[in-house]
Amino acid sequence: MRKSLSAGAALVVVACLAGCKKDAPVPVITVDPESVVSFPLGGGQGQIKYSVTNAAEGTVVEAVTDADWISEVKSEADVVTFVVAANNVEESRSADIVLTCGNSEPATVTVSQASALTFNFSVKTLWANKVVFEVSPSDPNYTYVADTMNKERADGMTDAEIVASYVEKFTAEDWYGNPGTIDEKKWVEDSWGGYYEGDVWKGTVEITDNSISDYVKDYYFIAFGLDLEGNMTSPKVTRVPFTAAARSVIAVDAFTDIVPVDGGSYTLNYSIENPKEGEEIKYSLGWGAEFIQNLTVDTEKQTISFDVPKNEDKKGWSDYRQGSINLTYADAYQAAITVKQQYAE
Incomplete structure (x- = not known):
C-alpha cells in the first residue's frame, strides 16, 4: 500500500x-x-x-x-x-x-x-449450552477467524496447528472434488430469517455458538487473522478462557392429585436454580391438554395456576383424561406437570 x-x-x-x-x-x-x-x-x-x-x-x-x-x-x-x-x-x-x-x-x-492484529471479546450471553459473544479486531480491514474451542483440545495444539486445521476445513474438496475457497462471511436472507455463509469475519461481529456443553465446561474464545489466501495475519492465536455456565434447573411442586369429575382450581409453586439474567419461565400446553384452562404464571410469586373444568366425557379406553403443562427456561431441561382427571361414569 x-x-x-x-x-x-x-x-x-x-x-x-x-x-x-x-x-x-x-x-x-x-x-x-x-x-x-x-x-x-x-x-x-x-x-x-x-x-x-x-x-x-x-x-x-x-x-x-x-x-x-x-x-x-x-x-x-x-x-x-x-x-x-x-x-x-x-x-x-x-x-x-x-x-x-x-x-x-x-x-x-x-x-x-498500528499494533499487530489483536482481538477483544465481550460476552453477551453465557449458558450451559450457548454463548453469545462480540469480537472486535484492532483493525477492521483484516479478515479473521473467531470461534470457541474445547480448552483441552486447544491446549494440545500449537498456534500453527490450529490455523492449519481451519485452513484445511475451509479449503476441503466438495462432493464433486472441487477444492474449497476461503470466503468472507456474508449474511444470507431466507424464510427463517437468515444465516451467515462463508468462513472468515471482518469488522466487529456478534457470534452465537450453540455447540458448547456443560459436560465439557472449559473452553477458549479463539481468534486469529487469516486472509483469503490462507495466510495468517496476526502474530498468534488469541486464546481467552471461559467456562460454560451452570445449567438452570426448573423445580416445581409435584402434582399427584387426580382431578375429580367436577374439576377444580390449582396453584403450584416453582423455583429456578442457577437463574439467568433477563430470562423468564415459559409455558405451553402439551398434547391432550386442551381441557386445562386459565393457565397463568406469576413470576414474582413464582406460582403456576390453572383451572380444570367439569369432565363431561364418558370413560373410554383410559381411566383418566390427561395432558401436560410444559415449562421451559433458558438452558434448563424441560419440566412438565401432568394433569389427570376422572371421567364421568
Whole structure:
C-alpha cells in the first residue's frame, strides 16, 4: 500500500548550511506537508515529499533511520521513499527518519504504525449450552477467524496447528472434488430469517455458538487473522478462557392429585436454580391438554395456576383424561406437570 503525507498540517522548515562560501545563502528544506506518517499493521511503502531552496549546486539531501522495521530508505529528487514492514508485535510503534542537508540541522519526520492484529471479546450471553459473544479486531480491514474451542483440545495444539486445521476445513474438496475457497462471511436472507455463509469475519461481529456443553465446561474464545489466501495475519492465536455456565434447573411442586369429575382450581409453586439474567419461565400446553384452562404464571410469586373444568366425557379406553403443562427456561431441561382427571361414569 502506498502511503503519502496528507495535506493540512503546518510545514516543517529547516535551515541548513549548504555552500562553502562564507556569504552563501542558507538552504531551506521544506517537508510537505507534515512530519508524521501513519501506517496500518501491514506496513507498506511511504514517501516524504520535500523541496530545497537556496541549495548550492551538488547539494544532496540525505535520509537515515535507525529503525530496523523501516528499510530501503532512498533520497531522490524531491522525495524520500521507504518501506515499512508488517508489525508482528502487539504494540504500536514509531521511529524517525532524519533528513539532512550538508551540515544543516536535521529535519525529523516521525513514522508511526498500528499494533499487530489483536482481538477483544465481550460476552453477551453465557449458558450451559450457548454463548453469545462480540469480537472486535484492532483493525477492521483484516479478515479473521473467531470461534470457541474445547480448552483441552486447544491446549494440545500449537498456534500453527490450529490455523492449519481451519485452513484445511475451509479449503476441503466438495462432493464433486472441487477444492474449497476461503470466503468472507456474508449474511444470507431466507424464510427463517437468515444465516451467515462463508468462513472468515471482518469488522466487529456478534457470534452465537450453540455447540458448547456443560459436560465439557472449559473452553477458549479463539481468534486469529487469516486472509483469503490462507495466510495468517496476526502474530498468534488469541486464546481467552471461559467456562460454560451452570445449567438452570426448573423445580416445581409435584402434582399427584387426580382431578375429580367436577374439576377444580390449582396453584403450584416453582423455583429456578442457577437463574439467568433477563430470562423468564415459559409455558405451553402439551398434547391432550386442551381441557386445562386459565393457565397463568406469576413470576414474582413464582406460582403456576390453572383451572380444570367439569369432565363431561364418558370413560373410554383410559381411566383418566390427561395432558401436560410444559415449562421451559433458558438452558434448563424441560419440566412438565401432568394433569389427570376422572371421567364421568
